[in-house]
Amino acid sequence: MALVEARIQVEVEAKKAPTQEQATPAMALTNVLFATDFSATSDAALPYATAICRHFGSTLHAAHVLSDASLLMMTGGVDYVSMSTIYEDAHTEAKEKLDQVSARVEGIPHRNHVRHGQVWKNLAAIIEENKIDLIVVGTHGRTGLGKLLLGSVAEDILRHAPGPVLTVGPKVSGRNKLPAFQDKGRDLAPVELDLRQIVFATNFAQNSARVAQAAVSLAEEFRARLTLMHVIEDYTQLGSRPGPMEDGVRRLHDLVPINASLQYAPETVLEFGSAPERILKIASERESDLIVLGARTSAEVGTTHLPWSTAHHVIAHAHCPVLTIRG
Secondary structure, eight states: OOOOEEOOOOOOOOOOOOOTTTOOOOOOOOEEEEEOOSSHHHHHHHHHHHHHHHHHTOEEEEEEEEOHHHHHHTTTTOSOOOHHHHHHHHHHHHHHHHHHHHHTOTTSOEEEEEEESOHHHHHHHHHHHHTOOEEEEEOOOOSSOGGGTTOHHHHHHHHHOSSOEEEEOTTOOGGGSOOOOOSTTSOOOOOOOOOOEEEEEOOOOTTHHHHHHHHHHHHHHHTOEEEEEEEESOOTTTTTOOHHHHHHHHHHHHTSOTTOOOSSOOEEEEEESOHHHHHHHHHHHTTOSEEEEEEOOTTOTTSOSBOHHHHHHHHHHOSSOEEEEEO
């Protein structure tokens, strides 16, 4: 069956006077965490972390966690190797690699963190100790790997992070793909973060207003165009009941704070069909620079946030970075 698409314009009642909860706060990113496993996918995310730090004047925290599994793989099949020696060598190598990163980000305040043990447990400690506002991570987006579709590090972060996570998938391309580092020993060329089109997708979870507020704040910060969208996956009864469509558009309008100072009037879009497919379609049509999603963690199975199957698919196939925020 062909997917049905609709753009519905409805007259929206005048909004009430702004309340304290409706106020859109100014963007403030003081500390940004770049989690890396030194893979090519992690390297692709680093320019975004540095560009964000340049724009917001943030401190960059680069972190690598030496897991027991990765250390065991370093034995190379040797019958007996001292684990302490393996750890010391791996720690030294990780520190050298992070130092190489630091050498290329002159002008950006930065700190390096090398830890050993469970990935998320160590990252969570770094997040708490340094009051991290945003995590940036790269994903490989391979298929056929079950829950490791996005890579083990990204999986751990996305399922447990208490704050926003910016993921850079393997299909990020065009002007959305920031330049990589120059040759070793040279500084990172200044890169400006440029967001012109932002797509925010929601299924009206309990705290969707907070996630929408982040999307609005980013649109204000970068004077970007903002598209708010909702996908109705079960639309078999809509022919006789148009109410849900009008209600959906009104709810999208209501997510924009009355005192928002957007450069352009936000667009609301109601779509029908598969949520991940329609989100990717709208983002592609608008040549979006960022997709914003409110996503649940694996422990929040009772909520109505976009399920991980949707978030995973969008992150793995999007041609722009994806910002996920726990609602």
